[in-house]
Amino acid sequence: MSKNEMCCMRCNHELCASRVQIFSELNKEELGRVVSLITRKHYSKGELIIIEGSTLDNLIIINSGQVKIFRNTQEGKEQILYVFTEGDFFGEKNLIKNQVATFNVEALEDTNICMIKKSDFQTLLRKFPDISLKIMEELSNRLDKLESTIQKMGTRNVEARVNAVLLEFANKYGKHDARGILVDLPLSREGIANYIGLTRETISRKMSLLMDEGIIEMVGYKKIIIKNIQALEQSIE
Amino acid sequence: MSKNEMCCMRCNHELCASRVQIFSELNKEELGRVVSLITRKHYSKGELIIIEGSTLDNLIIINSGQVKIFRNTQEGKEQILYVFTEGDFFGEKNLIKNQVATFNVEALEDTNICMIKKSDFQTLLRKFPDISLKIMEELSNRLDKLESTIQKMGTRNVEARVNAVLLEFANKYGKHDARGILVDLPLSREGIANYIGLTRETISRKMSLLMDEGIIEMVGYKKIIIKNIQALEQSIE
DNA sequence: CGCCTCATTGAAGAGTATCAAAAACTGTGG
DNA sequence: CCACAGTTTTTGATACTCTTCAATGAGGCG
Numbered sequence: 001m002s003k004n005e006m007c008c009m010r011c012n013h014e015l016c017a018s019r020v021q022i023f024s025e026l027n028k029e030e031l032g033r034v035v036s037l038i039t040r041k042h043y044s045k046g047e048l049i050i051i052e053g054s055t056l057d058n059l060i061i062i063n064s065g066q067v068k069i070f071r072n073t074q075e076g077k078e079q080i081l082y083v084f085t086e087g088d089f090f091g092e093k094n095l096i097k098n099q100v101a102t103f104n105v106e107a108l109e110d111t112n113i114c115m116i117k118k119s120d121f122q123t124l125l126r127k128f129p130d131i132s133l134k135i136m137e138e139l140s141n142r143l144d145k146l147e148s149t150i151q152k153m154g155t156r157n158v159e160a161r162v163n164a165v166l167l168e169f170a171n172k173y174g175k176h177d178a179r180g181i182l183v184d185l186p187l188s189r190e191g192i193a194n195y196i197g198l199t200r201e202t203i204s205r206k207m208s209l210l211m212d213e214g215i216i217e218m219v220g221y222k223k224i225i226i227k228n229i230q231a232l233e234q235s236i237e
Numbered sequence: 238m239s240k241n242e243m244c245c246m247r248c249n250h251e252l253c254a255s256r257v258q259i260f261s262e263l264n265k266e267e268l269g270r271v272v273s274l275i276t277r278k279h280y281s282k283g284e285l286i287i288i289e290g291s292t293l294d295n296l297i298i299i300n301s302g303q304v305k306i307f308r309n310t311q312e313g314k315e316q317i318l319y320v321f322t323e324g325d326f327f328g329e330k331n332l333i334k335n336q337v338a339t340f341n342v343e344a345l346e347d348t349n350i351c352m353i354k355k356s357d358f359q360t361l362l363r364k365f366p367d368i369s370l371k372i373m374e375e376l377s378n379r380l381d382k383l384e385s386t387i388q389k390m391g392t393r394n395v396e397a398r399v400n401a402v403l404l405e406f407a408n409k410y411g412k413h414d415a416r417g418i419l420v421d422l423p424l425s426r427e428g429i430a431n432y433i434g435l436t437r438e439t440i441s442r443k444m445s446l447l448m449d450e451g452i453i454e455m456v457g458y459k460k461i462i463i464k465n466i467q468a469l470e471q472s473i474e
Numbered sequence: 475c476g477c478c479t480c481a482t483t484g485a486a487g488a489g490t491a492t493c494a495a496a497a498a499c500t501g502t503g504g
Numbered sequence: 505c506c507a508c509a510g511t512t513t514t515t516g517a518t519a520c521t522c523t524t525c526a527a528t529g530a531g532g533c534g
Contacts, residue, residue: 081387092377125369133333136329140330150390153387196391197391201492220500221499435522438481438482442522
């Protein structure tokens with residue numbers, strides 16, 4: 001490995017740690033200490049990063065790329081719980097309890113991750129209580145999100161669920177544009193279906209309806225342009 | 238207030254703090270410090286403890302009784318997110334972020350709560366990092382639970398949802414008995430429906446089916462006896 | 475004991491799942 | 505740059521299940 005690459009990897013490490021919300025309260029020196037604990041790893045699109053039931057004793061932070069977190073239902077379909085992207089982390093569940101992974105993680109595109117050993121991270125938490133507060137904040141955000149998801153799933157309003165997902169992706173991946181908000185969809189129709197508990201056919205139909213109404217426009221299968229974001233927002237509350 | 242009552246209230250305080258998982262790592266002296274920060278309050282059955290949109294700058298721990306945490310859907314129905322009981326806490330969401338309550342809390346029966354001011358609690362967290370770890374653990378558990386809920390709601394399997402709720406209540410409130418597991422239902426049929434996103438009629442029908450199959454037995458409206466818990470467990474996974 | 479509330483049961487209707495087939499897209503190779 | 509093959513998506517018809525609306529029945533509590 002050349003000196004140049006070494007440097008580059010270190011840069012990425014720094015980037016990784018500093019870009020992550022949970023380390024945002026640390027100063028440069030402290031950040032350096034965190035970086036020294038990090039191991040880096042690359043996964044190609046489609047690769048499984050974590051398999052349900054395997055031991056997981058690292059906190060894992062996504063440096064670049066994106067992943068889906070999912071479980072398998074009885075019928076063998078996958079239930080997607082989260083789509084995570086740069087700066088998101090997972091594995092915190094096992095920091096205290098010694099338990100195996102309760103979910104699978106798969107790279108949706110080429111993805112670089114940073115890992116911190118559980119024991120190292122615990123030391124870090126005791127040394128910098130503010131990191132704990134940040135993590136609690138993030139966990140609270142996730143709870144918020146899941147609570148909202150449940151609320152949406154509770155209502156029989158299927159349109160609201162579909163619109164909510166499109167809005168979520170628009171917030172995460174949308175780019176403003178003369179024509180509206182251009183969104184690179186991270187999931188296929190089937191993936192979206194597995195995310196919100198519907199079938200791929202229903203997703204197709206609902207999206208076609210949105211197109212007929214002029215609210216969205218499709219650019220191939222993998223991109224959409226949101227022409228009328230207010231309409232989507234209104235429908236979900 | 239008589240001296241006797243004073244004493245009693247202090248006892249309850251101690252009880253409150255020591256019974257709560259998140260303080261389980263503290264020794265007696267530290268616990269005393271926590272207790273001194275606690276304010277106590279009583280609510281009667283049906284009373285609202287928190288209203289969505291109000292400011293909430295306390296961590297609230299349930300000392301005795303039980304409450305439901307819910308939001309209102311667009312259609313005015315309530316979506317129940319949690320049923321909390323002795324030892325459970327809420328309000329941690331607002332410890333860092335300054336935000337208003339995103340949910341309502343109502344006493345399902347006569348309930349005593351303990352409150353710790355946000356600022357006091359933050360000091361506590363910085364002084365005892367282990368409390369943070371405990372809270373993270375509890376938040377993780379809640380995430381787990383919600384993720385499972387979503388998974389169940391994602392599958393179109395309505396029976397599984399109903400059975401899962403009955404099992405949840407059996408774990409929380411069930412008492413073993415010669416006839417099976419006697420469960421005091423904390424929610425009415427409509428409440429259960431609002432918890433898992435169905436209608437009260439559907440709950441009735443599904444429970445009647447379970448009775449026909451001999452899996453449960455109803456004792457009035459508010460109690461059930463689970464005769465065959467394996468059947469329930471199998472159905473959900 | 476009687477009233478009021480909550481739960482159960484029945485019938486009809488609405489909406490999504492399922493099954494099947496056609497159409498559109500993606501990306502590879504010439 | 506175009507054509508082709510494989511995959512993904514869209515569209516259509518039918519079936520199933522839950523919701524809705526309505527009426528009856530059972531419990532809880534004064």
